[in-house]
Amino acid sequence: MRYLPAALALSLLVAMTSSVGYGAEREPDPRAAALVAQGRSALAAGQVQDAVDLFEAALAVDPAFTRVYLDLADAARRQGLQGKAIHYYREALEREPGNLAALSGEGEALVEKGAVEKARRNLARIESICGGGCEEARQLAAAIASGPPPVQTAEAAAGDPLIAQH
Numbered sequence: 001m002r003y004l005p006a007a008l009a010l011s012l013l014v015a016m017t018s019s020v021g022y023g024a025e026r027e028p029d030p031r032a033a034a035l036v037a038q039g040r041s042a043l044a045a046g047q048v049q050d051a052v053d054l055f056e057a058a059l060a061v062d063p064a065f066t067r068v069y070l071d072l073a074d075a076a077r078r079q080g081l082q083g084k085a086i087h088y089y090r091e092a093l094e095r096e097p098g099n100l101a102a103l104s105g106e107g108e109a110l111v112e113k114g115a116v117e118k119a120r121r122n123l124a125r126i127e128s129i130c131g132g133g134c135e136e137a138r139q140l141a142a143a144i145a146s147g148p149p150p151v152q153t154a155e156a157a158a159g160d161p162l163i164a165q166h
Contacts, residue, residue: 032062036071043075051075066095073105082109098129104136107143114148 028036039054055072058065073088089106092099107122123144126137 026064028065028067029062032058032065032068035061036065036068039071039075043071043078048075048078064095066092066099069095070099070101070105073102073109077105077109077112082113085109086113100126100130100134100136103129104140107140111143111146111148116144116148119144 035054035058039051039058042048042054043051052072052075055068055075058068059072062068069088069092073085073092076082076085076088086106086109089102089109092102093106096102103122103126107119107126110116110119110122119140123137123140126134126140130137132138132141
């Protein structure tokens with residue numbers, strides 16, 4: 001009985017220490033950070049495949065570097081591979097469930113695929129975390145409002161002389 005207050009204080013200290021350590025963002029390996037910086041430069045220059053190679057190399061160096069998955073997803077979206085982008089966003093969300101950039105990016109990729117209702121669920125999650133005023137919520141709301149890109153039908157493509165030749 002007389003050890004109860006000390007045991008409670010010790011357990012509270014351990015709980016606080018572990019929650020602070022869990023919530024703290026981890027510094028990535030400097031080599032991985034350098035590869036990501038090079039990849040972002042390549043992506044900005046339009047060299048998407050070079051950027052993907054650099055991002056994948058960064059993951060090989062530091063597999064716990066969650067931000068790399070977001071960069072890979074952005075590169076996949078530039079290539080028109082929304083399904084692959086959604087996979088990368090979900091990898092990031094497995095590691096950081098409240099990652100607003102991953103939720104917003106996944107929502108935008110879902111809109112691009114035509115899954116607007118699923119994107120609205122992502123928007124609701126974002127709004128429950130940060131409210132409607134954060135940048136991620138505004139971006140996703142704008143993407144949902146603009147809707148999915150138009151789909152070109154085979155009949156419309158038949159009128160295009162370049163497509164009709166092949």
